[in-house]
Amino acid sequence: MRASVLQKIEDIAVEQRPVPEPGPHEVxxxxxxxxxxxxxxxxxxxxxxxxxxxREPLILGHEASGTIVALGSEVRDHxxxxxxxxxxxxxxxSCHECRSGRYNLCPDVRFFATxxxxxxxxxxxxxxxxxxxxxxxxxxxxxxxxxxxxxxAVWACRKARISPGARVxxxxxxxxxxxxxxxxxxxxxxxxxxxxxxxxxxxxxxxLGVTETVNVRHRPLPEVDxxxxxxxxxxGNPTAATEAVRSVGRAxxxxxxxxxxxxxxxPLSHVQTREIEVTGTFRYANTWPTxxxxxxxxxxxxxxxxxxxxxxxxxxxxxxxxxxxxxVVKPVVYPQR
Ligand SMILES: [Zn+2]
Ligand SMILES: [Zn+2]
Numbered sequence: 001m002r003a004s005v006l007q008k009i010e011d012i013a014v015e016q017r018p019v020p021e022p023g024p025h026e027v028x029x030x031x032x033x034x035x036x037x038x039x040x041x042x043x044x045x046x047x048x049x050x051x052x053x054x055r056e057p058l059i060l061g062h063e064a065s066g067t068i069v070a071l072g073s074e075v076r077d078h079x080x081x082x083x084x085x086x087x088x089x090x091x092x093x094s095c096h097e098c099r100s101g102r103y104n105l106c107p108d109v110r111f112f113a114t115x116x117x118x119x120x121x122x123x124x125x126x127x128x129x130x131x132x133x134x135x136x137x138x139x140x141x142x143x144x145x146x147x148x149x150x151x152x153a154v155w156a157c158r159k160a161r162i163s164p165g166a167r168v169x170x171x172x173x174x175x176x177x178x179x180x181x182x183x184x185x186x187x188x189x190x191x192x193x194x195x196x197x198x199x200x201x202x203x204x205x206x207x208l209g210v211t212e213t214v215n216v217r218h219r220p221l222p223e224v225d226x227x228x229x230x231x232x233x234x235x236g237n238p239t240a241a242t243e244a245v246r247s248v249g250r251a252x253x254x255x256x257x258x259x260x261x262x263x264x265x266x267p268l269s270h271v272q273t274r275e276i277e278v279t280g281t282f283r284y285a286n287t288w289p290t291x292x293x294x295x296x297x298x299x300x301x302x303x304x305x306x307x308x309x310x311x312x313x314x315x316x317x318x319x320x321x322x323x324x325x326x327x328v329v330k331p332v333v334y335p336q337r
Contacts, residue, residue: 001019002014002015002122003016003059003118003123003312004061004122004312004315005017005057005059006043006054006060007057008054009046009054010044010045010316012044012319014312019123020124020125022071022075022126023072023126025128026072027070027075027078027126027132028069028124029064029067029069029084029086029125030123031064031120031122031123031124031125031336032064032334033065033066033145033333034063034065034119034120034121034333034334035061035063035064035175035331035333036061036063036315036318036321036331037062037149038236039114040060040061040119040319041323043060044060045319049259052114054115055115055116058115058118058119059120060315061112061113061119061120061121061122061315061333062112062113062114062120063146063149064085064088064125065084065085065086065142065143065147066084066086066141067081067082068080068081068084068132069124077129078134082134083134083135083137083139083144084132084133085132085133085144085147085288085292086125086131086132087127087132087133087148088119088131088148089104089110089112089131090109090111090127090131091108091109092108092109101285101286102285103285104284111283121312121315121333122312123312123335123336133147133292135147135292136296139296140302142302142306142332143295143302143303145332146302146305146306147291147295147302149179149330150287150291150294150300151283151287151288151291152257152281152283153180153182153183153257154183154287154291154294155287156180156232156255156257156281157180157184159281160230160232160255161253162189163187164188164190165189166189166191166229167191167193167226167227167229168181168184168228168230168231168232169192169193169194169226169228169230169231169244170184170194170195170210170231171195171232171234171235171237171258172194172195172196172233172234173194173195173196173201173213174201174235174322174329175329175330176234177194177196177205177232177235177258178204178329179300179305180232180234180257181208181232182209182299182300183294183300184230191211192209192212193212193213193214193224193228194210194212194213194214195213195216195240196215196235197215197216200326201326202214204304204305207304208304212226216240216243221244221246222243224247227249228247228248229248229252230248230252230253230254230255231252232257233255233256233258234257235258235260236258236260237260238261238263238265241256241258242264242265242266245266245267248270248274248276249274250275250276251276252274252276253276253277253278253279254271254277254278254279255280255281256278256279256281306332307327307329307330307331308330308331309334310332310333311333311334311337312333312334312335318331318332318333
């Protein structure tokens with residue numbers, strides 16, 4: 001099979017690799033579509049994210065959909081030919097975190113495109129049967145791949161305990177911010193204000209049903225005078241994050257979703273005197289069925305976020321597209337083309 005392999009920083013080449021063999025509890029999937037993610041770009045440009053360092057050639061890509069083409073010997077609950085969305089992290093299922101239902105915090109999780117585990121920018125992957133989810137016909141291949149970033153949004157909204165009538169502030173109108181904003185509406189938020197520094201992204205957000213967009217380059221958040229019950233921080237920008245925390249009101253919740261720097265200034269007296277809860281999210285757990293249902297019912301729109309399409313040979317372009325062009329929301333790679 002063909003596989004797009006990161007050899008070293010800013011060096012990706014298509015190679016021939018053997019088609020992987022599914023283990024007894026795995027399925028073999030022919031990959032249809034793979035979204036590109038900020039983390040893929042980070043590995044491509046810097047060769048590491050925190051303690052995860054690319055030491056050997058690595059296949060990137062973790063937002064994937066495909067079709068099952070073979071079953072491991074023990075697989076009973078899947079069929080060859082079924083279209084599926086892939087949950088790209090397989091935890092150990094036996095440690096304390098896994099048994100507590102927090103399998104996203106499993107220290108032994110094997111996650112696609114996180115060194116040394118290969119991802120999905122290739123023609124075929126194998127995956128544990130429990131992390132492969134059939135999708136209905138109304139979901140496109142792209143939408144089925146974007147169940148992964150939608151899962152990030154669903155998990156963030158659950159952590160934020162968004163309930164009917166909530167006022168929500170979303171910082172950053174990238175793919176995760178746009179999905180978080182839509183998901184917040186579905187969870188019952190009646191006001192969703194989204195910020196960014198790019199008018200194009202904010203226009204997209206407006207089309208997807210947020211109630212107000214703010215370009216913080218021209219109108220800083222303090223001037224907006226908005227008090228939120230929930231902040232979903234999706235910008236990854238420490239300055240924007242600090243400012244946004246000040247917009248959260250009494251007994252509010254702050255969830256850090258974006259991947260930012262290691263540290264930021266927390267306005268502590270604001271947090272203390274209002275008893276604001278502050279937490280982060282790391283990936284997701286038990287979100288695929290919800291995310292698939294939200295996408296299939298049309299409650300969350302995924303297809304219009306796919307703005308640019310690339311074949312396997314053009315993965316480097318796909319990974320750098322967003323930095324070159326602010327009309328890029330989600331570039332998708334098609335390994336079969
Ligand atoms: Zn991702
Ligand atoms: Zn575990």
